[in-house]
Amino acid sequence: MQKIEIDPISRLEGHGKIAIFLDDAGDVAEAYLQIPELRGFEQFCVGRPVEELPRITPRICGV
Amino acid sequence: MPDKFKFAFMPSASCGGCEIAIVDIDEVILKVAELADIVYWPTALDFKDHHLEALPDGSITVGFFNGAVRNDHDVHHAKLLRQKSAFVVAFGACAQMGGIPSLGNFWTTEELAHRMYDTVPSVNNPEGTRPQLKYDAPEGELTLPRAMDRAYALDQVIDVDYYLPGCPPQVKWIVAAVEAVASGELPPKGTVIAGTKAVCDECPRERSEEKQVTEFKRIHLVENDPEKCLLEQGIMCCGPATRDGCEAACVTAGQACRGCFGPTDNVNDMGAKLASAIASITVADAQEEADRILGHLDDPAGYFYRFGLAKSMLGVQRGEFKPEAE
Numbered sequence: 001m002q003k004i005e006i007d008p009i010s011r012l013e014g015h016g017k018i019a020i021f022l023d024d025a026g027d028v029a030e031a032y033l034q035i036p037e038l039r040g041f042e043q044f045c046v047g048r049p050v051e052e053l054p055r056i057t058p059r060i061c062g063v
Numbered sequence: 064m065p066d067k068f069k070f071a072f073m074p075s076a077s078c079g080g081c082e083i084a085i086v087d088i089d090e091v092i093l094k095v096a097e098l099a100d101i102v103y104w105p106t107a108l109d110f111k112d113h114h115l116e117a118l119p120d121g122s123i124t125v126g127f128f129n130g131a132v133r134n135d136h137d138v139h140h141a142k143l144l145r146q147k148s149a150f151v152v153a154f155g156a157c158a159q160m161g162g163i164p165s166l167g168n169f170w171t172t173e174e175l176a177h178r179m180y181d182t183v184p185s186v187n188n189p190e191g192t193r194p195q196l197k198y199d200a201p202e203g204e205l206t207l208p209r210a211m212d213r214a215y216a217l218d219q220v221i222d223v224d225y226y227l228p229g230c231p232p233q234v235k236w237i238v239a240a241v242e243a244v245a246s247g248e249l250p251p252k253g254t255v256i257a258g259t260k261a262v263c264d265e266c267p268r269e270r271s272e273e274k275q276v277t278e279f280k281r282i283h284l285v286e287n288d289p290e291k292c293l294l295e296q297g298i299m300c301c302g303p304a305t306r307d308g309c310e311a312a313c314v315t316a317g318q319a320c321r322g323c324f325g326p327t328d329n330v331n332d333m334g335a336k337l338a339s340a341i342a343s344i345t346v347a348d349a350q351e352e353a354d355r356i357l358g359h360l361d362d363p364a365g366y367f368y369r370f371g372l373a374k375s376m377l378g379v380q381r382g383e384f385k386p387e388a389e
Contacts, residue, residue, distance in 0.1 A: 001202050007112075010105040013079025021202035030202045038194075038210045039076055039133060040167035040175035042183045048365045051283055055321060056369075059163040062080020062231065 001029065013063040068099035068124035068244060071115065072154075073144045074106050075137045076164050076214060077130025081155040082106045084231035085127075091238055098245050099124065115143055123148040125244055127227075131157040131164040131373060132215040136208035145221040150249075152240065152256075156230040156323045158217040159255075160333075161373020163230070165214040168372045169364065172210050216373040226255040230323035230370055233257075233309055257308030261327050262320050266302055266311040268292045274344035279359040282319065293319045294344060299366050303340040304333055321369045332376040334367035 007017035015037040023029040041060055045053060074082065086092070086107075095101075101108070102123060103115045126148030132141055145151055156162040167175050180186060180193050198205045217223050227240055240256050243249055250256070258265070270292035280297040287293070293300040293314065301322035302314065313320055326333040341360070347353035360366070368375055 003203050008105055010109045010111070011107065013074075013082065013106060019203075019205055021200075030200070032200065032205055034205060034207060036134070036136065036207045037076065038172070038175065038179070039164040039214075040170065040172075040179065043170055043175045043178040044166040046178075047362070049281060049361050051281060052362070052365060055318070056163060056166075059078045059080065059230070062078035063083055 002026075013061055069102045069118075069122060070095070070099045071103035071123045071126045071144060071148065072101070072106065073103065073126060073128045073140055075128065075130030075140060075158070076133035077155070077157050077162075079106060080231040081129035081157075084155070084229075084234065084237065087231075088234050088237055091234075091241075095241055098241070112140075112143070115147060118147050120146050121149050125150045125152055125240075127152045127154040128158050128217050129154040131161050132211070132217060132220045133164060134208040134210045138211070138220055141217060141221045150224040150244075151217075151221065152225045152227055153217040153223045154227050155232050156228060156325065156370040157214075159226045159228050159374075160325050160371035161214050161216045162370050165216075165371070165373035166365070166368070168213040172212055176210070214373050219373065224252050225250070226253075226325075228255055228257050228306060228324040229309060233312075236308060255306060255325070255328075257306050257324055259328060260307045262302035262305045262307050262309065262311055262314065262324070263292075265307045266292070266314050268311075268314060270295060275346045276341075276344050276356065277346050278356055281361065287317060289317060299341075299360060301333075301337060301366065301369070304330065304336040321366070323370045325371055325374075333371050334364075334375055334377070337367045338363075 002022040004020040004022065005017065009016040009018060015035060017034050017036060019032045021029045041057065045056055048056065072082065072085065102118060103110050126144040128141060128144055128151060132138055153159045157164060176193065180188055181191060194207050196207055196209055227236055236256050269290055274295050276294060276297055278297045279299060282298050285296055285298060288296060298319050300314065300319035302320040304326055305320050305322040306324040306327050309324055322333060326336055330336045345353060345356050347356055
């Protein structure tokens with residue numbers, strides 16, 4: 001099966017890649033979006049003073 | 064030197080704020096365009112790895128790398144940028160010293176993943192599905208980069224020539240860096256392109272000769288006097304240990320400094336420097352009194368290493384892993 005991979009997805013903040021599989025007729029059989037990034041905001045925000053979070057969570061996405 | 068310089072902007076474990084900072088130079092971008100061709104910038108234009116791989120080694124004048132190094136794909140990108148660039152600039156707090164993502168270094172990557180994929184309230188994942196490095200989908204194989212054991216600063220992975228600090232870097236220092244390249248008057252290798260003093264030195268707030276703190280308070284519990292030093296009002300501020308050059312932007316806006324420009328010169332560990340600064344202004348006659356005052360400093364790890372845990376001498380400190388407590 002032919003595979004078209006778009007890696008990285010450009011012109012955006014964040015990280016992503018797309019895999020598109022084509023069948024014998026050249027039609028899309030399946031497409032996958034993958035997010036290849038791990039930073040851990042879900043954990044390292046826990047326990048911080050709540051008034052500090054407006055200065056931490058904007059760094060999830062700064063665009 | 065070539066007729067026209069070549070610049071590359073490489074994103075990594077970052078938020079995109081550094082890329083916005085580049086755009087924030089406004090009309091100066093036209094001067095940059097006159098001066099240099101941008102040969103790689105996937106956040107703004109449709110560049111792929113093969114575009115960078117196809118360039119001759121050392122042909123990029125300056126490679127700007129933003130973000131921490133968090134997975135093996137980031138490592139590959141860092142090494143590739145190094146190979147292709149005459150100079151590499153660690154652009155922004157994450158590349159300089161790990162940044163916010165390195166706050167995760169208090170935990171193992173497995174602990175972070177456990178939180179993210181198993182227990183965070185917005186996730187429903189009873190089967191415990193995790194990202195796989197290789198996945199055999201019915202149509203073919205899918206792969207993901209391998210997360211490293213922690214977040215690294217860029218110079219822990221490759222040789223770095225200069226540092227442009229800040230979260231995000233400030234326009235005037237980006238312009239200063241570009242002008243240095245244009246004029247050929249480059250500072251010594253390893254220079255942090257920013258101020259050389261502490262944030263307190265350019266802070267407009269009044270401070271007394273001898274700071275005396277008898278209590279630390281959270282900022283919303285204080286009638287914050289906009290004219291007075293925040294530390295003297297008992298509000299934790301990282302200004303004494305933080306490199307200047309931001310024109311005390313946060314402090315001027317009524318928020319305490321959190322150290323995004325990193326430590327001043329000749330400081331090995333920002334947290335140690337801050338602990339020392341805090342100790343020198345805390346007034347206590349007895350240990351119990353010191354304990355009481357410092358006990359109100361709620362989150363010293365989060366204050367002292369907000370942007371720079373990857374570069375701390377602490378290395379990696381592990382949190383206690385208690386999945387059943389979630």
